[in-house]
Amino acid sequence: MLILSLIKPEIHSAYQFRVSQLLKRWQHTTMSMRGRGRMGMRNSHGGGRFNDRRQFQPHVPFDMVHCESAFPRVTEEVDDKALSEALVKRNQDLSPSATEQTAVTALVNKLQTAIDALIVAPNTFESAVVEEARAVGSYKKGTMITGHNVADVVIILRTLPTREAVIALGQRVLSDIRAATAETISLVPNDKGFNISNSEATVKCLISTIPPNLPKLEPDLHLPTKVMTDHLAAIRHVRWFDENAGHVSIKVLIRLLKDLKVRYTGMQCLSPWLIDLLAHHAIMSNPSRTPLSINLAFRRALALLASGIFLPGSIGILDPCEIGNGRAHVQMPLEQMDLLCCTGQTLTRILAHGGYKQILQLEGVTDVVNTVTQWGSVIVAPSQLVYEKATTTANGESNLEKVEGQQAIVY
């Protein structure tokens, strides 16, 4: 809570101020938290050598919207009516139908009732004590896509989340729901919690625990700490989203980007949270602080990807829900960053040449990102990847640490 309230003023202030503030905070964090060793010593030993090697400062990528005054339009204004209409239409196609929405809401409500009963009368259930249950993810944010009728609910336990307790909780909830309804309800436990489904919808129950319990978790007894913290983060994300990203254009853009993610392999590394942040940034982060229209925002989102907002070294988008405001994209493996940027670049060029119908897949089925295409007199070739993994490892693992390690050997 404290963290959120600390960060909030910056979200509302002017962009440049925000960047400079965050840069300062970034440096501060670097020095205080991670600047041990070389960096810390250099700072404490005074200014003599300081100029030799500057501290790492993330690069702020070029963003046309923020320097519009330096780039007044001198070319003809494009008529974006067709693009806007296509985007709105695509959004309609992607939005879930009323039946789907009713089905998923009904199931979430049933689960919520069952959980509420457990919270009110904890002594009726011995395996675990439930603190609270919160809807998160695309269901709560209103950014669901048709054909994927799954809602996410985080259930926070006050007790330690042992695997047995989670399964017992699942079964208890299942029997409670079954008692209240005539529908066929099924339960599928998994490593993050359990899924409750009926014929039309699924509720993913994600288990987490209260923060004081986190250090007590043991890998072989309880659910993994990473999963617990991710689920707690999901709650922070929803809260941030409610407060900052309620505008309908943001939701539409999120849905459109999710759709691109499904169809273009290069964009699959975009996590739902990165998509939220990118959509919010594309629509809200402009000098006048007024939401951009959807056509401009869609172009901008692709242009941002093309100009490398999520490349190594870039400041990207600072995560408003993490301590120290880390860059949200640094967890992405390097080759994915390259692929993502590459896809964004090809799409930007195709969009500029009028290929929006193909991008949105309203027309034509060719994979425009990987083939040479012709638009009028212009031939567009896909961007080529530049990142090379240095050598193949013995076990072929591709996690971030490994990749960086390898890269270090070669250059």
Next chain:
Amino acid sequence: MNAADLLDKQKCLDALAALRHAKWFQARASIIPSCVLLLRVLKELKSREAKFACISSWAMELLLERCMTTAVSPMGPGDALRRFFESLASGLILPGGPGLSDPCEKDPIDSFHSLNPQSRENLTSYAQLCLRMIAFNKIHKILDIDVIVPEDQPLSLAAGAPRKRPLNSIDAEGGAEGKKEKTDE
């Protein structure tokens, strides 16, 4: 006077424009640190790379000056070059982009007006490639030079592995345990 005796009008206008460009350059571009340095580098690139050759020197100077003056904080040459390619990569000169206004002309005119759509596309595509080359520490391939490894820098840093651990690794089990062990000792 006989029209045949006169010099070509367009050439005269171009010469006058060149005068204005030089004046503008003195006043605006030459005072920016590392701007001249970068222009020299870009000029060499223009003479070497077919895809980059279509950009006019004037458009190059103008765009670089715009990129450097619109930055949030003053930039070193590396960041400025990256930003220069970023601006082209974002589709500035593609159809639908705003273009680059020419401060030395009375009428609003795009400094890239002489480029046909295919050259614009090629230039953008090349800038996009260069941008990623820079981001992935392959700038030597653009500049056609050998890799420069600063002597006093460990190889891992020179290779451009991020200089810090990712934020989350602090909370990750491994890191936390490692730290604990150290303090215990």
